[in-house]
Amino acid sequence: MNFKRIIVWFRNDLRTQDQEALFKACQTGAEVIPVYCFDPRHFEPTVLGFPKTDKFRAKFLLESISDLRKNFKELGGNLVLLRGKPEVEVVTLAERIAADAIFFSEEVTAEERNVDKSLEKAAWAKGIATESFWQSTLYHIDDLPFPVAQIPEVFTQFRKSVEKMASVRSTFPQPTSINFPTKDLIPLEVTLPDLTTYGLEEPEAEQRSVMQFEGGESAGLRRIQTYFWEEDRLKVYKETRNGLIGADYSSKFSAWLSLGCISPRTIYEEVKRYERERKKNQSTYWLVFELIWRDYFRFICKKHGSQVFHIGGIKHQEDSWRRDRVDFQRWCEGQTGVPFVDANMRELKNSGFMSNRGRQNVASFLVNDLGIDWTWGASYFESILVDYDVCSNWGNWMYVGGVGNDPRENRYFNILRQGKNYDKNGDYVRLWIPELAMIQGFDIHQPWDLSMSELQKLGIELDKTYPQAMIEMESN
Numbered sequence: 001m002n003f004k005r006i007i008v009w010f011r012n013d014l015r016t017q018d019q020e021a022l023f024k025a026c027q028t029g030a031e032v033i034p035v036y037c038f039d040p041r042h043f044e045p046t047v048l049g050f051p052k053t054d055k056f057r058a059k060f061l062l063e064s065i066s067d068l069r070k071n072f073k074e075l076g077g078n079l080v081l082l083r084g085k086p087e088v089e090v091v092t093l094a095e096r097i098a099a100d101a102i103f104f105s106e107e108v109t110a111e112e113r114n115v116d117k118s119l120e121k122a123a124w125a126k127g128i129a130t131e132s133f134w135q136s137t138l139y140h141i142d143d144l145p146f147p148v149a150q151i152p153e154v155f156t157q158f159r160k161s162v163e164k165m166a167s168v169r170s171t172f173p174q175p176t177s178i179n180f181p182t183k184d185l186i187p188l189e190v191t192l193p194d195l196t197t198y199g200l201e202e203p204e205a206e207q208r209s210v211m212q213f214e215g216g217e218s219a220g221l222r223r224i225q226t227y228f229w230e231e232d233r234l235k236v237y238k239e240t241r242n243g244l245i246g247a248d249y250s251s252k253f254s255a256w257l258s259l260g261c262i263s264p265r266t267i268y269e270e271v272k273r274y275e276r277e278r279k280k281n282q283s284t285y286w287l288v289f290e291l292i293w294r295d296y297f298r299f300i301c302k303k304h305g306s307q308v309f310h311i312g313g314i315k316h317q318e319d320s321w322r323r324d325r326v327d328f329q330r331w332c333e334g335q336t337g338v339p340f341v342d343a344n345m346r347e348l349k350n351s352g353f354m355s356n357r358g359r360q361n362v363a364s365f366l367v368n369d370l371g372i373d374w375t376w377g378a379s380y381f382e383s384i385l386v387d388y389d390v391c392s393n394w395g396n397w398m399y400v401g402g403v404g405n406d407p408r409e410n411r412y413f414n415i416l417r418q419g420k421n422y423d424k425n426g427d428y429v430r431l432w433i434p435e436l437a438m439i440q441g442f443d444i445h446q447p448w449d450l451s452m453s454e455l456q457k458l459g460i461e462l463d464k465t466y467p468q469a470m471i472e473m474e475s476n
């Protein structure tokens, strides 16, 4: 089709490199108007009382939008900001400025798909064309060796098939010039909302955080540069990825990937370059392996639709969960009395991030030890994680909740054994639970094993200075 004026509507694809919608719009030679619409539904309170998007991700989002706008200004244009429902606001703008097409990224889960469908319908009614692009995964959906409905239910089968039969497409370059319309056509520049617009507070600076996450494509690309090239950490990724403290035990790409500030294909190309120029080993492969996990959850969500949010998951299991708000709150606050769980939950609450090892443990504790509704855990993570990704989050929670497609029946994590393997000297627990910091070595993981007099000497009183464990714990 020959378009004269195209709106590129940005969603979870806040970048200018490897941005197919933007690239293809520019290629047509039409005028291009980049638009982002702040959707108030993303900030509403959930039924459990916490905001759907809390301060950490909201801040990261605002920084990402600000960076995207800066990038468009450098290219001689601007990013138009709207507020409201995109299916209304983007179409209204298109009509007002006589745009004849809206280009955007395809999403997979119910809320996002409903927005897409409404937007497409409203645009169609006004004679405006729409084109959507698949650009969130490493492997393109059209390159999978099976139709979505037949995606294997077991990750290993999925991975082996795509590794053997599909290849990763090349990235799209950043457009060198964009045909922006004249300034009088587009709405006056709207100032960015701030956190108070959504009733949120600025997060306090947290020195113990793995890193200060800064939103945006520029910061995401810098992180690749630092982790791969300056710190040279990729070659040891497989050995360090289960760490708990500091910036460099894992890539920390997740937050930028979630909002699409960087694309998995960009990371892939950098891995390949690293393999050519520095080293190729198990670790360099393993980062790509993890990106395939990310792909897998996205395709599983596409395959199973809304079922991934249902209590019975894709296994349609019976609902036998507890819904105890007090116990749930203790878990959220890091007050369960189990130090490894509490340290992780406090890290999350204070920084918006938690390691993969931590996520597996706290999720297992909630569902297996406390028997609490796994969707509550997933909703809390959705609210607070800086790197929340709808498919990775709900997919992983389904797994831990035993209602996903995991061939292993029971994903129970023995917390003390995990503590012993991954925090042997208790340094991680000591970092996040100062009231136990005086306990030496691994003993910090099991304060219940110390005698009353030992505890007294350290100024610790269980149930007063630190909670008694919510469940009976063994010793290790």
Ligand SMILES: Cc1cc2nc3c(=O)[nH]c(=O)nc-3n(C[C@H](O)[C@H](O)[C@H](O)COP(=O)(O)OP(=O)(O)OC[C@H]3O[C@@H](n4cnc5c(N)ncnc54)[C@H](O)[C@@H]3O)c2cc1C
Pocket (backbone or CB within 6 Å): 241, 250, 251, 252, 253, 254, 255, 257, 258, 287, 290, 291, 293, 294, 297, 354, 355, 356, 357, 359, 360, 363, 381, 385, 387, 388, 389, 390, 392, 393, 394, 396, 397, 400
């Ligand atoms: C209960 C639970 C909830 C989770 N929720 C999210 C979420 O909302 N958003 C999110 O991005 N990840 C989620 N994960 C997956 C994983 O914990 C994070 O991706 C990882 O900790 C992010 O740190 P990193 O970028 O340093 O990861 P790295 O170890 O450096 O991995 C590189 C990238 O691979 C992908 N990846 C790694 N592990 C997984 C995994 N298990 N599933 C899917 N993708 C993976 C991520 O995109 C990650 O950035 C969750 C895991 C669990 C157990």
